[in-house]
Amino acid sequence: MTKTLYPRPVMTPRRAAIAALLGSALEYYDFFVYGAAAALVFNVLFFPSGDPTVALIASFATFAVGYVARPVGAVVMGHFGDRLGRKRVMLATVIMMGVASFAIGCLPTYDQVGLLAPALLVVLRVVQGFSAGAESAGASTLTVEHSPVGRRGFFTSFVMVGYAVGCSLATIVFLPVALLPAEHLYSWGWRVPFWLSAVVVVITYYVRSHLDETPVFAEAKEGSAVRKLPLNDVFKYHWRSVIRVAGASLMAAMQTLFAVFSLSYATSVGVDRSAMLAVISGAIALSIVTIPAAGYLSDVIGRKPTMLISSVGCALTLVGYLWAISTTDVLLIAVFAFVNMSLFFSCYNGVWTSFFAEQFPAPVRFTGMAVSNQLGNLVAGFAPMVAAILLGTGPMGWVPVAVFGAVASGIAAIAVIGMPETSKTPTELLGGPRVAVMKAEQEAERLTAAHAG
Known part of the structure; x- marks a missing residue:
C-alpha cells in the first residue's frame, strides 16, 4: 500500500498576519464596546441601584467575568488547537465571539425582565471570554509558525495591530452613540455597536478559511508528534514558562486601566464623556504605527529589552495620566495618553x-501560551473593578490606583527578566531544553505502543 502524499503547507507570513489582525480586531472591538458600555450604560440598564458606585462596580464585575472564562477557553480551545490544528480553532473562536456579541445587543434590560437581564448578560460575557481565551494565543501561534527567524516579532505584532484597529472601529461606532440624548442611548443606541460586530465576523471568517495550516503543525502531525493531552505536558515540562508568562501577562492591567477605568474616572470628575472617548481612541489608534515598530525593534535588539522599557515607562506615565485626568485638562490628558499608550505600552503590545508563543x-x-497568558489576564480583567474600589476621594484619590498599576507592571518586568531571549532562536528549537526530554518520552511511548500491538 502506497502512502498518500499531500502538498506541504508553505509559510505565508503576510497572509497569516492579516488573518491575525482581523481576528484580534474583532476581539478588541468587542472588548472596547463592552468596556465602554460597562462604564456608561450597563450600570443603569442592568444593575439599577440606589448607590451609583455599587451599580458601577457590579457592571465592571460582568466585564471581569469574561476574564474568568478566558482560562477555561484557553484550556479547551488550546487542547484542540494542538490536537486538530490552529486553523480550525481560529475559525471557531470567530463564530463564538460574533454570535455572543450580536446577542448582547438583543438583550432585554432589567426594567423589562428583572434579574434575568443581568443573568443573560453574564452568560454571553462568559461566551465572549471563552472565545477570547484562545484568540490571541491562537493568532500568535499561527503567525509565529508562519514567520521566518528574524522577522517573527514584526509579523506577529500584527495580532495587536488588530487591537488598535478594533478599538478604533469601536470608537468610530460608539462615539456618535455616546452623543445621543439619554433616552435614545439607553433605549436602542447602545445596541448598535454590538450588532455591527457581525460585519467584522464575516470578513474575518472569510480570510481565515482561506489560510493554510502552519507548516510547523503539519510537520508535527506528519511525524506523529501531536500530543494526546497537551495541557498535561505543559504543566509537566514547561511549568516554569507558565509561571513566567502568567506573571508577564499582568502588564495587561495597564490596558484595562487605561481604556476602561479611566473613562469612568474621567466622567466622574467632570471630563466630557465624548472628549475622553476621543482621547482614549486616538492614543490607541496611533498604536497602529508604533506596535509593528516595536515588533521590528524586538527583532533587532531583542524581546526582553523592548518589554522592560515598556514596563518602566508605563508605570511612570500612568501616574501622569491619572493626575492629568484629575485636573480635567483634556489637552494634558491627551499628552499623557499618547506617551503611556501609544509609545510605552506599544513596546509591550508589539x-x-x-x-x-516562543x-x-x-x-x-x-495550549501553553493560551493557558499561561489567560491566567495572568485574570488580574487585568478585575483591574477596573479593583481600581473603582481603591479610588479615593479628593484631588489625590487616584494615587492608590496608580500604585496598583505600578505593582502589576513591576511583577511583569520581573517575569520578563526571567524568560530566555528568543528573537534569534530557530523556530524548531523554541521551547528550551525540556523539548528533548518530552520528545524522548514520546518516542518511548510510541515504541511501547508498537510493541504491545
Whole structure:
C-alpha cells in the first residue's frame, strides 16, 4: 500500500498576519464596546441601584467575568488547537465571539425582565471570554509558525495591530452613540455597536478559511508528534514558562486601566464623556504605527529589552495620566495618553504575542501560551473593578490606583527578566531544553505502543 502524499503547507507570513489582525480586531472591538458600555450604560440598564458606585462596580464585575472564562477557553480551545490544528480553532473562536456579541445587543434590560437581564448578560460575557481565551494565543501561534527567524516579532505584532484597529472601529461606532440624548442611548443606541460586530465576523471568517495550516503543525502531525493531552505536558515540562508568562501577562492591567477605568474616572470628575472617548481612541489608534515598530525593534535588539522599557515607562506615565485626568485638562490628558499608550505600552503590545508563543515548543505551543497568558489576564480583567474600589476621594484619590498599576507592571518586568531571549532562536528549537526530554518520552511511548500491538 502506497502512502498518500499531500502538498506541504508553505509559510505565508503576510497572509497569516492579516488573518491575525482581523481576528484580534474583532476581539478588541468587542472588548472596547463592552468596556465602554460597562462604564456608561450597563450600570443603569442592568444593575439599577440606589448607590451609583455599587451599580458601577457590579457592571465592571460582568466585564471581569469574561476574564474568568478566558482560562477555561484557553484550556479547551488550546487542547484542540494542538490536537486538530490552529486553523480550525481560529475559525471557531470567530463564530463564538460574533454570535455572543450580536446577542448582547438583543438583550432585554432589567426594567423589562428583572434579574434575568443581568443573568443573560453574564452568560454571553462568559461566551465572549471563552472565545477570547484562545484568540490571541491562537493568532500568535499561527503567525509565529508562519514567520521566518528574524522577522517573527514584526509579523506577529500584527495580532495587536488588530487591537488598535478594533478599538478604533469601536470608537468610530460608539462615539456618535455616546452623543445621543439619554433616552435614545439607553433605549436602542447602545445596541448598535454590538450588532455591527457581525460585519467584522464575516470578513474575518472569510480570510481565515482561506489560510493554510502552519507548516510547523503539519510537520508535527506528519511525524506523529501531536500530543494526546497537551495541557498535561505543559504543566509537566514547561511549568516554569507558565509561571513566567502568567506573571508577564499582568502588564495587561495597564490596558484595562487605561481604556476602561479611566473613562469612568474621567466622567466622574467632570471630563466630557465624548472628549475622553476621543482621547482614549486616538492614543490607541496611533498604536497602529508604533506596535509593528516595536515588533521590528524586538527583532533587532531583542524581546526582553523592548518589554522592560515598556514596563518602566508605563508605570511612570500612568501616574501622569491619572493626575492629568484629575485636573480635567483634556489637552494634558491627551499628552499623557499618547506617551503611556501609544509609545510605552506599544513596546509591550508589539512584542508579547511573539515572545510568549516562543516560550513553548510546537506540540504544546497553543495550549501553553493560551493557558499561561489567560491566567495572568485574570488580574487585568478585575483591574477596573479593583481600581473603582481603591479610588479615593479628593484631588489625590487616584494615587492608590496608580500604585496598583505600578505593582502589576513591576511583577511583569520581573517575569520578563526571567524568560530566555528568543528573537534569534530557530523556530524548531523554541521551547528550551525540556523539548528533548518530552520528545524522548514520546518516542518511548510510541515504541511501547508498537510493541504491545
